[in-house]
Amino acid sequence: MSDKKPERRDFLFTASYAVGAVGAAAVVWPLIDQMNPDASVKALASTEVDISSVKRGNTITVLWRGKPVFIRRRTEEEIKEARSVKMEDLIHPEKDEDRAKNPEWLVMLGVCTHLGCVPLNDKGDYDGWFCPCHGSHYDTSGRIRKGPAPLNMEVPKYEFVNANTIKIG
Amino acid sequence: MSDHDYTPSSKVGKWFNDRLPLLTLANHLTDYPTPKNLNYWWTFGGILTFCLITQIVTGLTLAMHYIAHADMAFESVEHIMRDVNYGWLIRYIHANGASMFFLAVYIHIFRSLFYGSYKSPREIIWIIGIIIYLLMMAAAFMGYVLPWGQMSFWGATVITNLFSAIPLVGEGIVTWLWGGYSVDNPTLTRFFTLHYLIPFLILGLVVLHIWALHVPGNNNPVGIDIKKPSKDTVPFHPYIVIKDGFALLMFMIVFAFFVFYSPNILGHADNYIEANPMVTPAHIVPEWYLLPFYAILRSVPDKLLGVVAMLSAILILAVLPWLDTSKIRSAVFRPLYKQFYWILVADVLILGYMGAMPAEGLYLLIARVATAYYFLHFLVILPVLGFKEKTIPVPLSITESVLGGSPNLATARNNESFDKSK
Numbered sequence: 214m215s216d217k218k219p220e221r222r223d224f225l226f227t228a229s230y231a232v233g234a235v236g237a238a239a240v241v242w243p244l245i246d247q248m249n250p251d252a253s254v255k256a257l258a259s260t261e262v263d264i265s266s267v268k269r270g271n272t273i274t275v276l277w278r279g280k281p282v283f284i285r286r287r288t289e290e291e292i293k294e295a296r297s298v299k300m301e302d303l304i305h306p307e308k309d310e311d312r313a314k315n316p317e318w319l320v321m322l323g324v325c326t327h328l329g330c331v332p333l334n335d336k337g338d339y340d341g342w343f344c345p346c347h348g349s350h351y352d353t354s355g356r357i358r359k360g361p362a363p364l365n366m367e368v369p370k371y372e373f374v375n376a377n378t379i380k381i382g
Numbered sequence: 383m384s385d386h387d388y389t390p391s392s393k394v395g396k397w398f399n400d401r402l403p404l405l406t407l408a409n410h411l412t413d414y415p416t417p418k419n420l421n422y423w424w425t426f427g428g429i430l431t432f433c434l435i436t437q438i439v440t441g442l443t444l445a446m447h448y449i450a451h452a453d454m455a456f457e458s459v460e461h462i463m464r465d466v467n468y469g470w471l472i473r474y475i476h477a478n479g480a481s482m483f484f485l486a487v488y489i490h491i492f493r494s495l496f497y498g499s500y501k502s503p504r505e506i507i508w509i510i511g512i513i514i515y516l517l518m519m520a521a522a523f524m525g526y527v528l529p530w531g532q533m534s535f536w537g538a539t540v541i542t543n544l545f546s547a548i549p550l551v552g553e554g555i556v557t558w559l560w561g562g563y564s565v566d567n568p569t570l571t572r573f574f575t576l577h578y579l580i581p582f583l584i585l586g587l588v589v590l591h592i593w594a595l596h597v598p599g600n601n602n603p604v605g606i607d608i609k610k611p612s613k614d615t616v617p618f619h620p621y622i623v624i625k626d627g628f629a630l631l632m633f634m635i636v637f638a639f640f641v642f643y644s645p646n647i648l649g650h651a652d653n654y655i656e657a658n659p660m661v662t663p664a665h666i667v668p669e670w671y672l673l674p675f676y677a678i679l680r681s682v683p684d685k686l687l688g689v690v691a692m693l694s695a696i697l698i699l700a701v702l703p704w705l706d707t708s709k710i711r712s713a714v715f716r717p718l719y720k721q722f723y724w725i726l727v728a729d730v731l732i733l734g735y736m737g738a739m740p741a742e743g744l745y746l747l748i749a750r751v752a753t754a755y756y757f758l759h760f761l762v763i764l765p766v767l768g769f770k771e772k773t774i775p776v777p778l779s780i781t782e783s784v785l786g787g788s789p790n791l792a793t794a795r796n797n798e799s800f801d802k803s804k
Contacts, residue, residue: 245558248558248559248561248568248572249557249558249561250557250560250561250562250563250568251561251568254561254562254563254566254568274660276659276660278562278563278564279562279563279564279565279566279659280563280564280659281659281660327543327685328539328540328543328544328546329539329540329542329543329546330536330539330540330662330666331659331660331661331662332662344662345662345663345664345665345666346536346540346662346666347680347741348740348741348742361680361683361684361685361688362685363684363685
């Protein structure tokens, strides 16, 4: 092979293989992409929640995009506890002020960032949440403090439509 | 394929065989020369074939009644259990059949490890076997998701989330696997499709596994090369067929015990609660056959490294033929390896137990030590042992070892202990 000079035929072979490879990839892509979220799944992008009945120190769980969302109305002590934590003590440093714009309301995905279990309310070493699957502890701001989870529980995009209604998504 | 020429005796047979040599293949399989000293640990290949066929047949019949939809899957499984004629029996055979399949495959793998069956010239057989084992785990995992109980749902969530540990593209891959933003109906329907496909892939690989086996022939408890056919071999039929058949009957007694007397003992009660994306069960445990790897995953405190360690624990087996530097195959003639082998067996059993326990305190510590030892065995002990170990001289032939007529005293003495160990 190596001592032979490239001929016209070698060029034709290489060009044919290249066109063939592009064609095969073009055919394979729809077969792969069909597994991604479809239009009907994407259409369920936002949900509105009535929060008027939630008392201080209580959490409600709603389903958004098939995932639980925790909406907690925090007590003064919980807010104080969340805001007094030093940034260097955090595994994934985020200010509570950035996570809860309205300090009374904490809205976040109730999904452990380790392997996706739903953490339990009012449990764990940091008065927040505890994941029963592999033992991750979250504080009153939903930030990871101890355990295998790498990140804080995610705060989704949400807004207050009025004083009693939150729109998630 | 055949080592000898074969001509069918009948005219029709010859006519057919000249056009499609199926009779030559059948003749090769019946006459296939097999080492005459194979013990009962060699019967698990046949048992595994039985397991695969059982799973395919019961799976096909279950698929006639099962509905792969998030709203109906759980109910359709209960419908199978209560309404479908013998549905309970077929489902219990299928569910326990998965456990029996893994029980047999673990014995089969550990037999290979003891007798060095993975060594040259049988590396390809071994690697195909590891691929089959990986596919078995994928099929078992997806099958466990189909009843859409709590363990199904949360097992699926945890296992698919393993991929989110991959940097940059991880989250995208998980969304792609789910077909949504969580495990849901699209996930269930694709898992059903793949669960249906994989057994047939395994069937194809089993054919390659046996084909590759028939090139060098079986390894044997003495682990030496044999001439075939010779006085060291017996034809597969009837000798091995009868022996495999007897072992299969014994195996089926164990199988039937589980199916008829404790069909749910290997499962988890939480899976009789319908999937609920809002509540995670307090204890998520995989099926028993995945527990050692689950323990390895949990013993590493970092998410990505935990996943890497778990996958490495399986994939390290694929390069085992090159990690084990000893030229001697059978542990019978490797006094040190024999001890390390049993330590490894104990280590894997300990890992399995720790995988079922909560990941905290002493359990976590033991799991970490056992994980470290697992890798130490393959990456350090095996390569070094091949150079350091003083092995016992191997006999020149199987016949010599069977008859005990060895000129070498050490070999003769070893034959005695070998007979006892059987």
